[in-house]
Amino acid sequence: MDYESQILPEEFDEATRILARTIQSIRLELIDGKIRSRVVPDGDHGRIIEWLTRICMQSRPELWLYPDQGLQVQAYRKGRARPDGSVAPSGAFVGQGEWADPSPVLMAVEVTSYDSDTDSRDRVEKPRAYAETKIPLYLLVDRERCEVTVYSEPDGGRYEMAHTVPFGKEITLPDPVGITLETEQLKNWVR
Numbered sequence: 001m002d003y004e005s006q007i008l009p010e011e012f013d014e015a016t017r018i019l020a021r022t023i024q025s026i027r028l029e030l031i032d033g034k035i036r037s038r039v040v041p042d043g044d045h046g047r048i049i050e051w052l053t054r055i056c057m058q059s060r061p062e063l064w065l066y067p068d069q070g071l072q073v074q075a076y077r078k079g080r081a082r083p084d085g086s087v088a089p090s091g092a093f094v095g096q097g098e099w100a101d102p103s104p105v106l107m108a109v110e111v112t113s114y115d116s117d118t119d120s121r122d123r124v125e126k127p128r129a130y131a132e133t134k135i136p137l138y139l140l141v142d143r144e145r146c147e148v149t150v151y152s153e154p155d156g157g158r159y160e161m162a163h164t165v166p167f168g169k170e171i172t173l174p175d176p177v178g179i180t181l182e183t184e185q186l187k188n189w190v191r
Contacts, residue, residue: 044189048111048141049085051185056087059179064090065109071102073133081129085109087137087177106176107137112144114191127151131159136176143190148183150174 053065065085073079080099085108092104108130110122122140130138131154138151138159146167151159152174165171167186173179 044143044191045084045111045113047189048143048186049109051189052085052109052139052141052181055179055181060177062090063087063106063177064092066093069093070099071105071108071133072099073102073129079129081108081126083108083126083130084111102133102135105135107139107173108135109139109141111141114144127159128157131155132157137173139173141186143186146187146190148181148186 049065049067053067056063056065065087067085068082069086070080070082071086073081086102086105087107087109088104093100108126110126112122122142127138127140131151134154134156136152136154140149140151142149147164148167148171149162149164150171150173151162153160163171165183167190168184171181171183173181
């Protein structure tokens with residue numbers, strides 16, 4: 001679903017409340033002033049988030065991978081994004097509503113889905129939105145391409161650095177996360 005007309009964040013919030021009561025198979029986001037829909041993740045997608053959560057807990061117990069926490073992104077366009085995961089200090093979103101302040105987020109995580117919008121959404125729009133929001137890292141687990149990309153050094157409009165490795169290779173998430181991922185297991189959770 002991609003509408004050409006721009007929508008205000010307040011209108012988006014009301015629409016998502018109404019749709020949430022009736023449609024449970026999609027998730028909505030507001031990126032670049034446009035409503036974007038995503039299908040509900042499959043079991044392999046969930047397993048990748050579980051895998052990453054375990055690694056975060058073992059390596060950095062003071063951090064937590066918050067799945068599906070809504071974030072206010074893109075200050076100019078007042079966007080709304082729901083990353084597959086947001087790495088932040090434990091308790092970072094206490095007292096916040098559905099669309100939280102992204103300032104405590106150290107890394108946004110997306111795991112690609114097998115749908116037609118993945119290319120523009122996860123590989124173009126999301127990195128730009130997270131960089132504009134100054135989230136230090138963006139981790140993309142790309143199941144279609146069987147590779148992992150870590151974006152870093154946001155300059156307010158894009159990430160200056162991107163490091164990509166194929167599944168099976170080790171990749172280091174730089175500070176402020178500072179975790180090394182062994183990606184061999186990711187080969188088990190792709191089509």
